[in-house]
Amino acid sequence: MTKRRQGKRFERTDRVAELVREIVASEKDRIDDERLFPVAFTGVDVDNELNGAVVYYDVLDPDNLADAQNALAEHRHRMQRALGDQSRLRRTPTLLFTVDPSIGAATRIESILEGLGMSDGPVEEPEV
Numbered sequence: 001m002t003k004r005r006q007g008k009r010f011e012r013t014d015r016v017a018e019l020v021r022e023i024v025a026s027e028k029d030r031i032d033d034e035r036l037f038p039v040a041f042t043g044v045d046v047d048n049e050l051n052g053a054v055v056y057y058d059v060l061d062p063d064n065l066a067d068a069q070n071a072l073a074e075h076r077h078r079m080q081r082a083l084g085d086q087s088r089l090r091r092t093p094t095l096l097f098t099v100d101p102s103i104g105a106a107t108r109i110e111s112i113l114e115g116l117g118m119s120d121g122p123v124e125e126p127e128v
Helices: 012-030 062-086 101-115
Strands: 039-046 052-059 094-099
Touching: 012 039, 012 052, 012 062, 039 062, 052 062, 062 094, 094 101
Parallel strands: 052 094
Antiparallel strands: 039 052
């Protein structure tokens, strides 16, 4: 009788998403395109049928966003091919690159809190 591994169980889509993120990030480092240097991949969502993968990214300088989008569109096929070559998936999901909305939301929340006079410092408990 085989013994099952103990520990946290991950969905297949979670494992594939992490694999996609690793392969796309390593392939980005191999591509000699200066427009991709400020790009950081923040996460991947893979649909249940493994047909598509949304790759979320952020750019350090918002002025470079348009260049980064164009570079990712240009190199999407190369990254798609690398995914097929480096993974043992029967079908590789189609890559779609999109800006990570959580980064912008976090920046917005931070600016609102700053405007209200709240800082990142420790929260003091009122004395009773």
